[in-house]
Amino acid sequence: MTHTLHRVGNRENLQGDYVFLCMPSKDINHVGSGPKLRKFLELCLKNNCVTLGDCRKGNEFHQLSRENMLDNIEDRAVVTATFKDKQAVVAMIEDLKKEDLGLSIVISGLVDEVGECCSKTGLKMHTVEHSMGRWGKTEKLPPQEILEITTMCGHSMISVNFISEMIDEVKKGKMTAEAAAAELFKPCMCGIFNTDRAAKLIAEIAGK
C-alpha cells in the first residue's frame, strides 16, 4: 500500500501538500490501537488538517459524518490526514511526540522539507521511500495537470473524466473550485485527497 506516494506535482504546488498516516503493525502493537488512532485524528483536527480519513472504514462522506468516522475506528485501521503547510507539520510532530502513541507515523511530502521539520522537532528520519515515476505505456496517462489532481487519491478512485467534468463546471462559472474539490474528495476513502491543493490546481486550470 503505497497510496500516499506517487503524488505528481512541481515543487511549488507540492509545498502545500503533506499527508500524515498513522498505522499499527499486525501482531506487534495493533491490539488496543483503536483509541490511539482516534487520538491521532483528534490531533490532526487540532492542528487544522485539510482532510482526514480512515482507510479501513472509509471517509466521512462514506460514513455519513465525521463523528461516525471517529466513533467507528477499529484496531487494525490506518488513519490519515492532509495538511497545507510546514508550520502545521511541525506542530503536528510536536504533539505526536508529546502524546507518544507508540504507533508508526509516516509523513508524505517534499523529502527535504519533511526532513527539516523532523530536525526542528529533534527527530531523525527512520526510513525513506521515493517514487521513481511512471513506467511502461505512459501514453495512456492523462495530461500532467490532471495527473496532479488524480494522483492525490493513491488508490485511483477519482476518475479522470469526472475531474474534467468538474473543471468544465468551474470554467462555466457553475461551481467554485473549492466546491469542485469537495466533490472530488468523496470517493477517496482514505481521505488523502488534499482539497486545498486540488482547489488551487483546478482554479489554475480553469483560469487558463
Place this chain on the structure above:
Amino acid sequence: MQINKETCVNCGLCVSRCPVAAIKTDTPSGVQIDFDECVECGVCLRWRVCPTDSLYQQELKWPRTIRSIMSDVLTIAEESQISGRGTEEMKTNDVTGRFKKGWVGLAMELGRPGVATRMYDVEKVAMAVAKEGVEFERQNPITSMMADQKTGKFKEELLNERVLSAIIEFGVREEKVPAILKILEEVAPTLDTVFSLDICSKVGDDGAAPHVAIVEDMGLWLSPNGKINIGLGRPLVKED
C-alpha cells in the same frame, strides 16, 4: 457491479464517476456496465449518485473476486489483514525492521495511476524480476495469486482478470538493485499498461537513504517528494 435495467432511467450520472470508464452509454440497452472492463472498485455505488438506486453489487465468484481485492480500497485482503492492495511495507519499518541496513525495498504497482491492468501484465513483470531470485513479499495478496513464487508465474485462471492496480513487492540487498532496475527498463516497453515504481531504505547514520545514491548513479529519476517514516512506533526494532 451491475445495473438493474428495470429501474435505470439512463440518466448517465454514473458514467463519468467510473475510474476506468467501464460504464458505457452507447449500448442497445442504454447505460450499461462493460462487465469485462469493470474492475469491481465500488466507486459508482458508494458515490450514491444513482437517483433510482439501480447500481448493485452482484455476488463475486473466483476468479473475479480478485478484482475487488485489488480495486476496492475497502476490501480487506486475507494475507495482509489491512485494507488496500499492499502491505505495511516501510510504513511500520520502525517496529518491524522489514527493510534493514543493507537492504532496499522495491515495489512496482501495475496499472497505477488510473490505467488499470490485466493480470498477464503483472505476471510479465513478476517473471522478469524473479529471474534475479527475488523473494516476493508473502503478505502481499499478489504473492498468493502466483502458481509458482519462484518463477513469478500466476494461476492460469487469473491472467485475464482486470484490476485497478496490483503491487509486486520485495526487498533485495543493495547490490542487486541495479540489475533489477535494468530488468524493469527492459520489460516496461512490453506492457499494455503503466506501473508506478517505488524504492525505499532505512536512513543510515549519515542521514542519507542508501537507495538515493544507487538510483542517481544509474541516471534515473527520483521524485522530490516521498514518504518518511519518522520512527515514532514502539517498540522500536533493534538491529543485531
